[in-house]
Amino acid sequence: MVDRLEAADFVGLINGAIDALKLHKDEINSMNVFPVPDGDTGTNMLLTMQAVREALGKSNHVDMPHICQALSRGSLMGARGNSGVVLSQILKGMTDIICDKESVDVDAMSEALSHGSDVAYRAVMKPVEGTILTVVREASEEGMRIKEGHRQLEDWFAVVVQQARETLEHTPDMLPVLKEAGVVDAGGRGLLAIFEGILAHLTGQDLGTIEEEAAYAGAGLAEIEVEDYRYEAQFMLHGKDTKIEGLRETLNKIGGSVLVVGGDKTYRVHVHTDHLGKAIEESSKVGRLSDVEIVDLKLQTEEVRSGRETASQKAVGLVAVAVGDGIKEVLMSMGVSHIVEGGQSMNPSTAEILKAIKTLPQQNVILIPNNKNVILAAEQTKELTDKKITVVPSGSIAEGFAALIAFDPREDLKTNRKKMTEAMKRVKTGAVTVAVRDSKYKGGKIKKGNFIGLFKGDIVSAATGPQEAARQLLEKMISPQDELVAVIIGKEAQEANHGGILDLITEKGLEPEVIEGGQPVYQYIFGVE
């Protein structure tokens, strides 16, 4: 029997919510069709709640303001995706009510949930019904209605959860796109999972075993190349904005690794050169210099060689986004120095990519996102670091491999980007995966559990076995001038099927190149060129 919740009790509730989200993450991801079908709602909600737990810290001494701070700030900062942002608003609204209370009873809780719903509704011009918003609103309304008759928190919350479940089941009636896809709203399902986790914790039920999240991939360190220029100069420059572009060009003639960042009359300049005096002189013509720092790079390189860790300035570092042990191994062997864990339905954030960039000793970094949903996050890192970043916008791992083959460590960033992008564009990527729910495609119906072939963003084949799905897929992909097919075998692929699929490729007169990728979701990925 629980009639009041103390601050310390909330820690368990938050953990209960996270455990439930972990359990249902994949299911929620698979039903995500609105507003954009990108299959990451479950992951996003889980990451948002995990940010709350991180904000909570490890401290054992907790009080209500601390809990509320973690709930509202943690979810605000860590909000991911649409559903994560909505969740952060719900939590923020709830904390407004409970933050100055010693403990929380049914009255406070129903008021909090109701206010959470109001706050969540406020942040959008035209709320779409049949989503997480509807679920939280109807659940909170029910909570208000029944609070007099249910004075124990677990009794009250059981009714609220039941209402959330019923509302969720009705979401397809409110939002046609859900009905077409034959699913309920993913965000609403995520909220229900959180509720279920909390209820399970309140009543002491078991949610079942929870799989551990994949561990963060290890980092490798690249070799350090000898710096061509003698000196590195860095300084602040206060001068006219219009002259900056000219200075950049001048510095590029005198030296290399030129970086001029800033704006509004204040710039930070970084250059490597043999003609130190000239670089300073040219810069001082443009404006006033301050905080001038000079480093003798020859000395620096020697120091590095003698064992001290300092950044190499010219070499190009490679950062790739990938999932699957085999794929990571191949990437490492191709010269990638750091791999950020991520892929379909698990997109890394800009911050995670930025962290990888920072750990590299190189000042020049090429990013290989290997997923079209990651390209944007990768592009955004450019603004956030002094290092020179370029993105080779690979949309799949097969494209990433092709790009890496074209990588030449002796060339500079620009040349590499050009070569790699060209190589990448020559590859056609297709994949075989399992349908997570019943659906339709141009060729007919798909049953849950069928194998489907994906090519250029469309489903092009469906069959009960992976071999047949792969055969139809390859028919669509291969054209007469193709020579090579890279076959990247996934974690869930059965060994018995491998032979048949490789035979298909050789029968077509093409050469298969097999990589044990170990990636999840996609049983086979094909790269044809």
Add this chain to the structure above:
Amino acid sequence: MTEKENQDRELGTIIISDDVVADIVGITCTRCYGIVGMASQSFHEGVADLLGRDSLRKGVRLKRNEEEVSFDLFVIVEAGINITEVAHNLIEQVKYMVESCTGLKVEEIQVHVQGVRVP
């Protein structure tokens, strides 16, 4: 992809006007979570505001290049919300809606956060 093919079917061509595309974007903005208003950009829109007419296209600027289209969106977000994430979601949703409704390819979307609304 299919939309584009459909547009090229025999007997004629379907031409989607810029205004329609801008309206689709405007509607998407009103439904995007975290966006609580659009900010007038042009003199034209400012006058429409004064006249009390609320245009769907308010705060949407569009650049069209045959099959490709780029947008500048001038938005107001709710205070106390993760602005970068909201802007990111908006970009995804606009891109998805425009590409799936019109078959045009979205080349670039710039979101300009012009204000925050404090409740």
